[in-house]
Amino acid sequence: xxxxxxxxMASMERVxxxxxxxxxxxxxxxxxxxHKKRLxxxxxxxxxxxxxxxxxxxLQNEEEVEKLRGMQIGTILSVTGKVVEEPRAPGGxxxxxxxxxxxxxxxxxxxxxxxxxxxxxPENLETLFDNRVVGLRNLKEQAIFKVQAEVKEGMRRxxxxxxxxxxxxxxxxxxxxxxxxxxxxxDYFGKDATLAQSAQFYKQIMVGVYERVFEINPTxxxxxxxxxxxxxxxxxxxxEMGFVELEELMDVAGNMLRSVADDVWKNQExxxxxxxxxKPVVPGxxxxxxxxxxxxxxxxxxxxxxxxxxxxxxxxxxxICEHSGKNLGSDAVFVTDWPxxxxxxxxxxxxxxxxxxxxxxxxxxxxxxxxxxxxEHRYDVLMKQLKEKAGGDPEHPGFKYYLxxxxxxxxxxxxxxxxxxxxTEKMLGLANVKEATxxxxxxxxxxx
Numbered sequence: 001x002x003x004x005x006x007x008x009m010a011s012m013e014r015v016x017x018x019x020x021x022x023x024x025x026x027x028x029x030x031x032x033x034x035h036k037k038r039l040x041x042x043x044x045x046x047x048x049x050x051x052x053x054x055x056x057x058x059l060q061n062e063e064e065v066e067k068l069r070g071m072q073i074g075t076i077l078s079v080t081g082k083v084v085e086e087p088r089a090p091g092g093x094x095x096x097x098x099x100x101x102x103x104x105x106x107x108x109x110x111x112x113x114x115x116x117x118x119x120x121x122p123e124n125l126e127t128l129f130d131n132r133v134v135g136l137r138n139l140k141e142q143a144i145f146k147v148q149a150e151v152k153e154g155m156r157r158x159x160x161x162x163x164x165x166x167x168x169x170x171x172x173x174x175x176x177x178x179x180x181x182x183x184x185x186x187d188y189f190g191k192d193a194t195l196a197q198s199a200q201f202y203k204q205i206m207v208g209v210y211e212r213v214f215e216i217n218p219t220x221x222x223x224x225x226x227x228x229x230x231x232x233x234x235x236x237x238x239x240e241m242g243f244v245e246l247e248e249l250m251d252v253a254g255n256m257l258r259s260v261a262d263d264v265w266k267n268q269e270x271x272x273x274x275x276x277x278x279k280p281v282v283p284g285x286x287x288x289x290x291x292x293x294x295x296x297x298x299x300x301x302x303x304x305x306x307x308x309x310x311x312x313x314x315x316x317x318x319x320i321c322e323h324s325g326k327n328l329g330s331d332a333v334f335v336t337d338w339p340x341x342x343x344x345x346x347x348x349x350x351x352x353x354x355x356x357x358x359x360x361x362x363x364x365x366x367x368x369x370x371x372x373x374x375x376e377h378r379y380d381v382l383m384k385q386l387k388e389k390a391g392g393d394p395e396h397p398g399f400k401y402y403l404x405x406x407x408x409x410x411x412x413x414x415x416x417x418x419x420x421x422x423x424t425e426k427m428l429g430l431a432n433v434k435e436a437t438x439x440x441x442x443x444x445x446x447x448x
Contacts, residue, residue: 011078018052021040024094030055030095034075034273036115038396039065047090047115048077049137054090057081057098067100073114073256075132075186076104088215114138122434144436147264152216155237155420158256164241165210168217169202175398178388182222182234195220198417200346201402203240204375208405208414211242216420224443227433229314229367229422233441239372240415242365246358246374249414250288250334253362253370254270257423258282259334264427275428280331280365287328288360290337294320310339318366336360343387346382348374360418362389365426374417379406 012029025345032050043415045215046068057079059065068075070117081095114137118128128135135141156166186193198219201219205211219236265272265279286313289297295306298316301323306316312335324333336359336419340349343357350356374383383403392399424436433439439448 016052017055043343056089056094074106118273146384154260164212169199237418242413243426254286288334345385370418
């Protein structure tokens, strides 16, 4: 009889848990991980997980029950059984009269209960990340990264539909040329090198090749910050386009965000429901407010003056999104008119208002998710700003090849960058960007 069982199992084609219900009344074979076990004598059942979800298996034969004695969550199983409709079971069906084969036994008890929601309270995040390897087997945790994959694919779909070329830039660079955030330095066969802060120079160079370009790749910032919004490694969407002005650039960023939200809610509804996520309101034209206007509104509403400050405070970012949601019909806001004195050397200064750079931030549900600007495309002006603003040497290998693109002709162009994890965080309503990161990296964490 045991020989017949193994032959039958070997000859059966595996059925994924998500397809079990469609085989009502038939014998099927499922393979996966032991996700939950309840052996109480009178009522015995297990739940098996595979890439498609869960299936419940009712155990009545004591011989089958005994096979699972001492087996812990994570044990790899093959199970054949008859499909019986059961509305209360995962997927609406379960397996009866099963024959169980333990393929890979697991004797060690799991450090966390993966069949129950894992705590995302601030005081529990370190425990969550310490147990990430096993915790990601929890379906609710998996949902975060299914949504993130859809966000990423939605970005790609939007840009491909709008004639952008995807490219990949190097992440090993010959020095900290971009300025701004701290960089990771390393020895590169006796030469000084850094990890890329972004694809900034390369995406501008590629405008001279394809005109419209984007990439979605890792980026690195040696920022000594342990906040809910900062990490040292994250996934960056970098976008650049030629023959454009600031208003059109903001239109592209806003339309992309709306398109991604539509795709996510169309294709990932079950995962979104696990987190009680609400679809963001992103209108055809996202409200555009100057920094001074936001300072004035915030000061009037809260009594805390920020007038004259050169940036938005985190509280202001949260407040302006709440204000916009209630009064302007948008969960996102563009912030314009940034001080030129704080601009990067490659930013273009507003000729009509030279005290401002042609730059924007996109604030979404209380957090800045994107920064963009027009770039200085005139070779002589760019050379002047490089020397005066950044103290840069045009012959340094980090600048020399970048400048060649402008020496041999670049159109008016601009671009923006957006953090994949921050967008995911805000789509789902999470409180910390690390919750939307598979294996987060910050000043305190380098593993797992």
